[in-house]
């Protein structure tokens with residue numbers, strides 16, 4: 001059976017060059033980067049080279065990049081760290097309803113500490129309103145945290161405008177750029193970003209590594225306490241092999257950005273067109289143009305997303321649904337509800353995300369498979385039956 005991976009927004013395979021870059025750091029150059037001896041200093045040198053490489057991909061000075069254990073930790077650190085360190089200024093922050101749970105659940109945890117959080121609505125394309133953002137700012141607002149690109153529907157927010165609005169009021173701006181990094185050109189200073197979360201495993205690097213960009217001079221508390229690593233700001237023996245892989249992946253992504261985006265957009269449009277032409281009662285979600293290059297998110301009416309995923313899986317296709325199946329609840333995705341979809345439509349959602357190893361044949365096979373599977377599932381839907389009968 002063919003095996004087609006269309007879930008690149010969940011994670012990506014590690015590229016061979018990345019694995020090769022990492023290998024010596026497990027066996028030969030295995031030193032603890034904090035050690036004085038040569039083994040340690042070799043590791044330290046590699047670590048600082050990786051830091052400079054990653055910083056260069058976002059046009060930041062090397063000493064503003066801090067390594068973490070991934071996007072979730074970076075989000076937690078940015079938001080908790082800034083809110084806890086700036087209590088003298090205020091206890092209010094602004095985010096939006098379609099953030100990743102790494103942001104939303106962090107905000108909910110902070111609410112228990114007395115932080116007040118405004119969750120901005122989004123429109124039917126998943127865009128926040130800049131007017132609503134301005135109106136939500138209070139004298140006590142410390143931080144605005146708005147994601148760069150949404151992981152479910154692919155919508156890209158106007159990051160520069162948000163940063164400008166934040167700075168006009170003396171508010172800090174954090175963005176979860178986990179889905180944007182490697183898919184969009186990012187210049188943190190030109191864009192006015194104060195803090196930015198990125199993750200390695202979404203850009204063909206290893207899992208469990210990420211980074212937080214912290215602009216110089218920002219007041220932020222530590223999240224992980226312990227040793228003096230990362231200039232005493234993030235304790236824990238550095239994951240040197242992982243970080244070397246991350247830097248290699250970041251370098252490749254940066255050097256091949258244009259070709260990567262062009263390839264993904266072409267395949268994305270082919271997939272979307274194919275779906276819209278071969279299936280009826282389907283709705284395309286997310287912004288029509290300002291979106292992730294490889295994201296297709298659609299809702300099929302009269303179908304249960306979980307059933308659709310399982311049927312596709314039986315044909316070797318790995319996609320994702322928006323619903324929170326992992327939590328064991330039947331609630332549809334908070335993102336799809338926030339863009340105004342009724343529960344029954346949100347339940348029939350499918351996210352297919354394309355990446356560097358996706359081929360035209362994969363896309364065409366998927367369109368055919370979807371056509372067949374959707375038809376089969378709808379035959380079991382009494383509602384669809386009634387609507388067809390009425391035609």
Ligand SMILES: *Cc1c(COP(=O)(O)O)cnc(C)c1O
Nearest residue numbers: 070071072100102151178179199
């Ligand atoms: C994957 C993802 C995260 C979490 O990153 P991890 O490295 O898996 O912890 C956070 N935000 C967004 C938008 C993501 O897509």
